[in-house]
Amino acid sequence: MDNFNSETIYSLPRIGDRAPQFEATTTQGTIKLEDYKGSWLILFSHPADFTPVCTTEFVAFQSIYPQLRELNTELLGLSVDSLPAHFAWVRNIQEKQNIKIEFPIIADLNKDVATKYGMIHPGESSTETNRAVFVIDNKQMIRAIIYYPLTTGRNMDEILRLVKALQTTDEHKVSTPAGWTPGDKVVVPPPTSQQLAEERVADKDLEVVDWYFAKKELVGTKE
Incomplete structure (x- = not known):
């Protein structure tokens, strides 16, 4: 059984907080949060590679990625799976569905990023990240947080709408x-x-x- 510190897990970042800094291994090399300064970022977690709901979500995230980039917004996925598992899963998605996943995925084996962002809720699972979405603005402030249960896939139209609404608020x-x-x-x-x-x-x-x-x-x- 994993030995988690519940106080650490539930010290969750909140809307209006500065996003917790991190450096992580991803499918596109080592990435730091500060690499995204000047652009918006959607940091999202999924429970596990090679699972059906997560696979539908990754295909859906990829489908909105061009629109997000037009909004100066990047995508960064995360789970506690290994880098080889991420590579194999991404290749499987491309082979079976002809969809190339273009955004990086964090291999958070030590749960460092997941813990900082409160992505593991022991009441649901002590070994998997839930379906969390953090919208981080170009100043690296957390602007929105959405949690979904393990059983429910996310709505990409709502994520796009949310980013557009936040950027409209800032501009006007x-x-x-x-x-x-x-x-x-x-x-x-x-x-x-x-x-x-x-x-x-x-x-x-x-x-x-x-x-x-x-x-x-x-x-x-x-x-």
């Missing part, structure tokens, strides 16, 4: 409503004074639901 200083996709109206910050609230209600360029809730069209969001 707005928020995005439920179900937002590029081209939809965005939510403007609430007024900070009575005068601004009154001005907002009279603003013809806004769709004002009430003084605290207004939306507007945004030009130039990335499809």
Whole structure:
């Protein structure tokens, strides 16, 4: 049985924290988190190589990789499998499904990166990483975290939407409503004074639901 320190495992990074630094062996050589400075990064973990749900996810991640790169966003996978296992699995995917996995995969045998990012939840499995997704921005800050159970594959459309929403927020200083996709109206910050609230209600360029809730069209969001 693995001897884990539960306090270490559950000292999870949170949204708004600086992403924990690491140096790791991957299918594309040694990689450090700082190598990604200046670009966004999706760091995601999967339970194990040569498993059906994980295989569908890797094919799906590869399918959105070109779109992510257009958004200045890279992909980096991780599991506690060995480098030879990663190589064999990637080759199997290419042989059986004619899909070449172009992004690197961390071989985290010592569970160093998985522990730093809280990717192992003993209540579900003490030997496998769960399906975690960390969105890290170009300043190496954690902007979003999603966990999925071992049994449930991830939705790539939502991951793309999330990156686009976060980048839109940064560029235009707005928020995005439920179900937002590029081209939809965005939510403007609430007024900070009575005068601004009154001005907002009279603003013809806004769709004002009430003084605290207004939306507007945004030009130039990335499809």
